[in-house]
Amino acid sequence: MSKEPIYLEKIQRSLVGRYRTERVFRGFGMLAVSLGLAAVLLVFVDIFIKGTGAFSATYIALDVTYEKDLLGIENLADQRQVNSGDWEALYKQALRRDFPDIRKRGERRKLYALVSSAAGYDIKDRLLANPGLLGSKETLWILADDDIDSYYKSWLDGNAYTARLTDGQIRVLDTLINTERMQLHFNANFLTRGDSREPEQAGIWGAVIGSFLTLMLTLVLSFPVGIAAAVYLEEFAPKNKVTDFIEVNINNLAAVPSIIFGLLGLAIFINLFQIPRSIPVVGGLVLAVMTLPTIIITSRAAIKSVPPSIREAALGMGASRNQMVLHHVLPLALPGMLTGAIIGMARALGETAPLLMIGMVAFIVDIPAGFMDPATVLPVQIFLWADSPERAFIEKTSAAIMVLLGFLVTMNISAVWLRKRLERRW
Amino acid sequence: MNTSATFGVGTPSESDFRDTRDGDMSDIGLTKGHVTVGSVEIQAAKMTARGVNIFYGDKQAIHDVTVDIGKNQVIAMIGPSGCGKSTFLRSLNRMNDTIDGCKIEGDIRIDGEDLYSPKLDVVELRARVGMVFQKPNPFPKSIYDNVAYGPKIHGLAETRVDLDEMVEKSLRRAGLWDEVKDRLFQAGTGLSGGQQQRLCIARAIAVSPEVILMDEPCSALDPIATARIEELIEELSHNFTIAIVTHNMQQAARVSQRTAYFHLGRLIEVNPTEQVFTNPEHSLTESYITGRFG
Known part of the structure; x- marks a missing residue:
C-alpha cells in the first residue's frame, strides 16, 4: 500500500520528459514541413515573376497603306501574286514615313529590324482576311522584334536593357514610347504557335x-x-x-x-x-x-x-x-x-x-x-x-x-x- | 501477393493450432485413437462427412471427423477457440479452397455426391450450400443489388419482375422486408449490424440453397439483434438444412436439434442438443459446457 505514492511520483516525473520529447518531435516535424513549403513557394514565386512577361508582347503602332504598287499585287485572288508579293515593303514604308530623318542604308536596316521578321506575314493574313482594305490605309499594331520587347519591358521596370541596340534605335524607340505608339498586348502567339528561332514568334x-x-x-x-x-x-x-x-x-x-x-x-x-x-x-x-x-x-x-x-x-x-x-x-x-x-x-x-x-x-x-x-x-x-x-x-x-x-x-x-x-x- | 492472408475473417490462423495437441492430450482426457461418441450417423442425412482430415501446410487442423448433417435440421458446432469447427464448416462448401496450402482428406458428400470429386463444380456447390459469415459482409451496393446478386449470377430470374419477386421473398423470409422496403436502393452497408447480418442471410437464401452454413453469425451483434437472428434460424430450419458454428452455448441450446462438440481438431461428441447439455456422454464435453475451460 505504501508503495503507491512513490509510483505516482515516478510517473509524474517521467511525464515531464515525455512531454518534452513530444514537443521536440513536433517541432522537427513542423520545421520539415515549413522548409518544404518554403522551397516550393520560392520556386513557384520565382518562376511566376520571371514567366508572366511571356504572356504579353511588345507591339508598335504603324500607319500601313495597302498600296497595290508597293505590294506588286493587282488581284488578291491570284495565289501566285499573293505569294510573290512584297509584304514587308508595307511596314518598311510606314517606318520610313514616321522617321524620315534616317536615310543611311545601315541605319535604315536597323530601323526595319525593330519589327519582327514575321510582321510581313501578319499583314498578309490581315489583308487576305479583309480584301476590301486593298488600297486603303489603317493603323496596325505590329509585333516588335524580341530585342525591342526585352528593351521595352526592362524600360517599364525602370532598368532599360540596351546591350543589343544601337543609339539610333534607342532614339527611335524613345520617340515611339513618348508618342504612345509602343504598347504591351496579350501574347496570343505564345499560346497558339509552335516553336521558332525568333523568341517573339515562339509558342508553346x-x-x-x-x-x-x-x-x-x-x-x-x-x-x-x-x-x-x-x-x-x-x-x-x-x-x-x-x-x-x-x-x-x-x-x-x-x-x-x-x-x-x-x-x-x-x-x-x-x-x-x-x-x-x-x-x-x-x-x-x-x-x-x-x-x-x-x-x-x-x-x-x-x-x-x-x-x-x-x-x-x-x-x-x-x-x-x-x-x-x-x-x-x-x-x-x-x-x-x-x-x-x-x-x-x-x-x-x-x-x-x-x-x-x-x-x-x-x-x-x-x-x-x-x-x-x-x-x-x-x-x-x-x-x-x-x-x-x-x-x-x-x-x-x-x-x-x-x-x-x-x-x-x-x-x-x-x-x-x-x-x-x-x-x-x- | 500473399493471397492466403487475405481471407482473415473467420479463418483460423496457424497460431490457433500451435498447442499441446499430442503431448498433453492424455491430461485432458483425449486419447490418440479417439472415436467420436454419441450418434454420429442419422437417418435422413443431407450431408455426410467420413474420416475428414484437414491440413494447413504441415499442421493438421482437423483429425478424422465423421458426422452426418440431418436434412431440415440445425446442427450446432461448439468448442473452444481454435478447435477447428470453423475449418470444418468451411470444408462443407469448399471455402477452404481459397486458402493456400490447405489440404483435405476423407470423404464429404451432399445427397451422396462427392464434394471433392473433380466432376463436381465448385460454383454449383456453393449455390447449393450457402454461407453466412461471422462479420456481416454486405457488398458495397444497394440492398436490392445485394439480394439480387446470387439470382443474377446464376441466371435464376427470367425478367425484372421475377427478380423483384425473388428479392422481396428473400427479404421477407429474412425478416428484413418491412424495415427496408422503402429504401431498397440505398446502400446495404448503411444498415445496422443486425440488419446487415439479416441482409446477408437474405442474400444467401435468395438462391434457395439446400444447406446454409453459418460461421458465428451473431458474434458481432448485440443481444436484441442476436435474438432476431435466432428466431430467423428457427424459421429457416423448416425449409433449409443449417450448420451453425457458435461460441454461445445458450444459442446452441436454443436453435439446434443436434450439437457437435469439437476439441483440438477432433470431434468429441455428437448428440441431440438436449442430451449434450443435460447429460453429455464424454467428460470433455461436460467440462466445456460446465465452463471448466473454453
Missing part, C-alpha cells in the same frame, strides 16, 4: 499538342496492360518462385533511371522496328514502358486493399473467381487504380531524359497533327528554350514551366477529386 502550342498525343498513347497502352497485369498477379497467379521473381523485377523496373528506357526505345523501337524518330508514337511507347511498373504497383496495392470479407461473400454466393474480380474487387479498387494511373501520367508528362534519346528533342516549328508527325513535348521544349542564347527566351522558359506546372497540378488535383468522388459512392 506545338509542345502542348506533342505532350498530349504522347500521353494519350502512353495512357492507352499502359493503363489496360498495367491493370491486367496487376489483376492477374494479385488474383489469379499461383504464388511460386516465378511470380516472386516477376514481383521483384517489377519493383526493380520502377527504380530504373528513365534515360535507360530512352535507350531501350532507341534500340528496340527505332533501330529494330524502324519506327521513325521524333514522333509521339515512339515517345508514347517509351513512356508507356516506363509508367507500366508504377501502374502495376499502385493497382496491386489498390486490389490488396479490397476487404477480404467482400471476396468471401462473393465466393460464398457461388461467384466464380472471375465474377468476384469483375463485380466486386475491380469496382472497389478502381479509385486507387485511377489515382495511380494519373500519378504515373503526371510523371510521364514531366519526363525529359528518355525522350532526348529518341529524337523528340528536335527543333520542330509545325504543330503536330497526328501521332506520326515529328513533335516535341513540354519539358523538352523547356530544355530547348533554356538552352537558347536569346535573352527573350528566359521568360519563355519560365512561362513554359508555368504551363507544365499548370497541367501537373490539374492532373494531381483531378486524381484527388476522382478518388474522393468514387470512394464516396457508398
